[in-house]
């Protein structure tokens with residue numbers, strides 16, 4: 001009743017990640033008691049194959065949440081249940097194994113790819129880190145080729161080149177191929193399009209969508225660009241003062257915001273992006 005088809009389909013998917021009561025304060029141990037928490041009890045879930053947009057003002061803690069989920073940032077308190085497993089209760093080694101299927105794509109394709117490695121080495125690196133196919137270099141090469149084809153880069157043309165020889169759009173595709181090579185269930189994409197021009201932004205999102213449909217990948221898509229979330233995200237999460245204050249489809253959130261902060265955020269972002 002009142003729920004449209006896309007949303008109903010999404011609701012029927014199983015929960016992939018459940019985040020509950022997340023807290024995070026930055027600062028040295030002594031100072032942290034006085035410092036205000038950046039993440040202050042955030043709770044939300046991501047379903048299998050769902051594309052969830054995380055929006056909020058600059059400095060709201062969006063990247064912090066992304067990095068916590070990807071396991072590259074510590075958390076003070078809270079629960080992360082991924083595929084039914086309590087990640088924060090695990091030992092580091094166990095957690096690494098349980099979260100191999102969570103990958104991250106970063107904002108800056110210039111900074112995030114080493115200029116000393118070939119594209120083949122860069123795309124293979126997550127396999128090396130996860131010690132997958134350790135004694136089978138041919139298998140690794142085959143997987144690199146496959147990952148490059150998935151992001152519409154010809155292996156023959158790109159494998160032996162270096163990141164500095166590539167355009168920004170091509171580098172972001174390499175970033176996506178790196179995320180894809182371990183066959184993730186969830187990709188945290190932190191402003192992956194913000195350094196690309198408009199047509200390349202749409203190309204990358206189109207590619208991400210195709211990957212998701214072909215391989216059943218869910219995304220947490222961190223962005224300040226509300227216009228981009230339409231047609232790409234199934235659902236938005238609005239982060240304010242370290243908490244998720246609103247969720248809904250991009251249309252619901254932008255056309256009928258329920259929380260006063262969301263209204264202010266939309267107005268501010270509209271001014272910024274002429275959205």
Ligand SMILES: Nc1ncnc2c1ncn2[C@@H]1O[C@H](COP(=O)(O)OP(=O)(O)OP(=O)(O)O)[C@@H](O)[C@H]1O
Pocket residue numbers: 026027038056057058059060061062063064065224
């Ligand atoms: N490593 C760190 N040490 C100390 N403070 C940090 C660190 N990383 C982030 N912060 C602070 O935490 C707050 C949230 O930062 P975060 O990068 O998560 O926000 P964001 O919503 O992603 O911002 P933006 O949209 O500008 O990228 C900011 O006030 C930031 O200065």
